[in-house]
Structure formats: C-alpha cells, structure tokens
Amino acid sequence: MASSKRHLKPIDIIFLVVATVMVVGVLLPAISTPRRPHWSATCKNNLKQFGLAAQVFHSARGRLPGYVQHYGAWRPGQDSAATDSHAAEFASTHAHEKVGTWVVALLPYLDEQPLYERWSLNKFPIAFGTEGPLTEGRAGVGFNSITAATLSLMQCPAATDPTTVAGANHYACNAGMYASLLSPQFERSMSAANGVFNNQFPGLLPNGDAAPRGPEISLDDFADGVSHTLLFTENLQALPWHRAGFIDAEDLILQEGHEHVSYEPTSRYAQGIVWHRESDDPxxxxxxxxxxxRINSTLGGRALDELQMTKANAHDLARPSSLHPGGVNITLADGSVRFLSETVDYRVYQSLLAPDDAQSDAPLDGFEPPESRLGW
Structure with a gap:
C-alpha cells in the first residue's frame, strides 16, 4: 500500500521559513506599538509626582530645594545605633558626611519616608556599610545599596538604561544658567531670574573657600509665571539619583580641620539641566x-541611549533627552506636565528655564514665544 504522507521538499521549507519571517515582521510592530503610549503615560506620571512633591515641599519650607544639599553626618557610636535590635545595618567602617541631591529632599513627598530617614537621620550611614553589597561603577563606589535604592519612579520605561545600576535615574531638575565654577558668573548664574534649583551645599573649593550658595528660591520669584517655568524634565544621561556628581563614598570622608567635604562641580549637571548663554542671532x-x-542631542554620531555622561562632558549633556519620539516630557511649576518638541527654538528653552526673562542673562530681548512654539 502506498504511503499517503507527503514529504516537504527543500523549496517548501524555504517558503515556509520566509512566510513565517514575514508574518512575524508584520505582527511585531502591532505588538510593541501599544506599549509606547503606556511608556509615555508612566513617564508623565513620574514627572507629575515630582511636581506635586516640589509644591508640597514649598508649602512646608517656603522655598524649593537645591540641586545638592547637606543632609547630615554619620559618626561611629552616635545615637542609639549600638543598642538597636538591627545594629548591623547601622554599622559602617568610616565616619562620613551626607551630601545628596534634590531627589533626597523630595523623598518624603514621594512616599519614600523610610528612605529619606536613612539620609536625614544621623544614626544611619549612607556609605561604607559592613552589611550588604556596596555600589560600584556608574552608581559611585562604596555607597550602601539600601540608601541607593533603585526606584521605579526615577526611571522612564522608554529608556534602555539597565535597572541593574543602583539608583538608576532618567530625570533632572532645572539648574539654571551654565557658568563654570571658577567663573565670576557662577554665583550670578544661580539667581532667581536665571534658574530654579541651585547650590545649597557650602563644600570646599580647591583654594579652601566655600562654594557659593544660591539664594533661597520660591514660586513667588517666578515673574514669568508658574505655567511658563520648567521644574523637571528627562535626561537619559543623568547619573543615579543618589550620586551628587562624580563622587564616590571616599569623597564624603571629612578631613581633619575641615568643616565640610569638597564641592563637586558636576553635582549641578548629574541630575540637572542648564541653559547656555548662546544665540543663533549674529x-x-x-x-x-x-x-x-539642544534637546535630544548626541555626540560623535552615537545613539542617544548609548551616550554616557562623564566629568568632561557633563556640562554639555545637562540638557533634556529621551527616547520618546520627537521630544521630551517636562513638568512646569504649576504642576502640569507637557511635551516639548526637540525642534523648539533654543530661546524658548532658555525662557522656560529662566523664571524671569526680563532680569535674566538669557538673550531674550524682545522675544515673546507664542504658545504655538511651545508645542502645546
């Protein structure tokens, strides 16, 4: 009896493989596309939470936090650590200062009160822990992993930065006008007219002086209005939220005879964006x-998500960037979240970061950005 089975010929197999590849190619975009609106919505919600937290902080303190601040110090044997039932987690091998970012200041208003207490209460060390792993690489060397926790709120789901990095972060605050630390314009760059979050840590400069601190800034200083002043945005190149610039745990050790540890210039750019005093008007x-x-810019033709911030390029990469097509999400001081086009006029960007255009150093004389240029 003849077999009824039909054996596939090589040409049939090739046809089936090609057909399968074509079907998968058609279906994949359909499967992945619905995720993009979800990514954008999650990112916008994160930024919304930052805006609300900043407003509550302002209501409680009458000001906004700095991009870097001093949150206390840890000394061996202080407070009740020695008698605590969980004494192991209080253990550390070195006394150290607690220098942190604007994110730390907002933690209580982001449902992270226990984490905030580890930064603000002197009985908790933030580095050199004897229990559990310590951070390394991009997260800085030697921070306690529990105080450099990876928070979903600090990550945009559209970004490709691996969440294995302790404290992974894709967000930044408005750190005002760029000026070199050694420039006579540095202190002026932190004025209420030029930006929002400024230096609030009098760390030591190389010459032994204390780094200039900016004034306390409140929402009342926003002459252009809270609906035209940017507070937060995205930056794929931002450092982990806990790392105040390119510092490691050893940089938090107070040297004998000094009142403070050193000020790290890149703390302004690590989780902040700045505007530069530049103009396309000859x-x-x-x-x-x-x-x-400019928004979503890159260097050397590299893919945006492959570019990393370094000490050398931090001041250049302190600008908004994201993997959302065409622009970035931003939080305004009125709490609203908007989408800002990557092709927006640079003067619009300068105007959004400068709370008082008329008194700022931005080259905006006679410039009135129409609402249409803002992209909303």
Whole structure:
C-alpha cells in the first residue's frame, strides 16, 4: 500500500521559513506599538509626582530645594545605633558626611519616608556599610545599596538604561544658567531670574573657600509665571539619583580641620539641566547655539541611549533627552506636565528655564514665544 504522507521538499521549507519571517515582521510592530503610549503615560506620571512633591515641599519650607544639599553626618557610636535590635545595618567602617541631591529632599513627598530617614537621620550611614553589597561603577563606589535604592519612579520605561545600576535615574531638575565654577558668573548664574534649583551645599573649593550658595528660591520669584517655568524634565544621561556628581563614598570622608567635604562641580549637571548663554542671532554678539546643547542631542554620531555622561562632558549633556519620539516630557511649576518638541527654538528653552526673562542673562530681548512654539 502506498504511503499517503507527503514529504516537504527543500523549496517548501524555504517558503515556509520566509512566510513565517514575514508574518512575524508584520505582527511585531502591532505588538510593541501599544506599549509606547503606556511608556509615555508612566513617564508623565513620574514627572507629575515630582511636581506635586516640589509644591508640597514649598508649602512646608517656603522655598524649593537645591540641586545638592547637606543632609547630615554619620559618626561611629552616635545615637542609639549600638543598642538597636538591627545594629548591623547601622554599622559602617568610616565616619562620613551626607551630601545628596534634590531627589533626597523630595523623598518624603514621594512616599519614600523610610528612605529619606536613612539620609536625614544621623544614626544611619549612607556609605561604607559592613552589611550588604556596596555600589560600584556608574552608581559611585562604596555607597550602601539600601540608601541607593533603585526606584521605579526615577526611571522612564522608554529608556534602555539597565535597572541593574543602583539608583538608576532618567530625570533632572532645572539648574539654571551654565557658568563654570571658577567663573565670576557662577554665583550670578544661580539667581532667581536665571534658574530654579541651585547650590545649597557650602563644600570646599580647591583654594579652601566655600562654594557659593544660591539664594533661597520660591514660586513667588517666578515673574514669568508658574505655567511658563520648567521644574523637571528627562535626561537619559543623568547619573543615579543618589550620586551628587562624580563622587564616590571616599569623597564624603571629612578631613581633619575641615568643616565640610569638597564641592563637586558636576553635582549641578548629574541630575540637572542648564541653559547656555548662546544665540543663533549674529547681532547678539554671543557664540551660536552648539548642537550638543539642544534637546535630544548626541555626540560623535552615537545613539542617544548609548551616550554616557562623564566629568568632561557633563556640562554639555545637562540638557533634556529621551527616547520618546520627537521630544521630551517636562513638568512646569504649576504642576502640569507637557511635551516639548526637540525642534523648539533654543530661546524658548532658555525662557522656560529662566523664571524671569526680563532680569535674566538669557538673550531674550524682545522675544515673546507664542504658545504655538511651545508645542502645546
């Protein structure tokens, strides 16, 4: 009896493989596309929470936090650590200062009170722990993993940064006008007219002086209005939320005879964005806007999500960036969250970061950005 089975010929197999690949190619976009609106909605919600937290902080303190602040110090044997039933988690091998970012200041208003207490209560060390793993690499060397916790709120789901990095972060605050630390304009760059979050840590400079601190800034200082002043946005190149610039745990050890540890200049850019005093108007007498200072800019043709911040390029990469098509999400001081196009006029960007255009150093004379330019 003849067999009824039909054996596939090589040409049939090739046809089936090609057909399968084509079907998968058609279905994959349909499967992945619905995730993008979800990513954007989650990111916007994160930024919304930052805005609400900043408003509650302002209501409680009458001001906004700095981009870097001093949160206390840990000394061996202090407080009740020795008698605590969980004494092991209080153990550390070195006394150290607690220098942190604007994120730490907002933790109580982001449902992270226990984590905030580890930063603000002197009985808890934040580095050199004897229990549990310590951070390394991009998260800085030697921070306690429990005080550098990875928080979903600090991550945009559209970003590709691996969450294995302790304290992974994709968000940044408005740190105002760029000025080199050694520039005579540094203190002026932190004025209430030029930006929102400024230095609140009098760390030591190389010459032994204390780093200039900016004024306390409140929402009442926003002459342009809270609906036209940016508080927070995205930056794929931002450092982990707990790391105040390119510092490691050893940088928090107070040297004998000193009142403070050193101020790290990159603390302004690690979780902050700045605007540069540049203009595309030849009549301004200013240098033209460098491409790297624009939204979603990159260096050397590298993919945006492959670019990493370093000490050398931190001041250039302190600008908004995201993997959302066409722009970034931002939080305004009125608490609203908007989408800002990557092609927006750089003067619009400068205006959004400068709370008082008329008194700022931004080259905005006679510039009135129409609502249509804002992209909302």
């Amino acid at each position: 009549a301004s007498g200013l240098p033209p806007v460098r491409p790297i200072h």
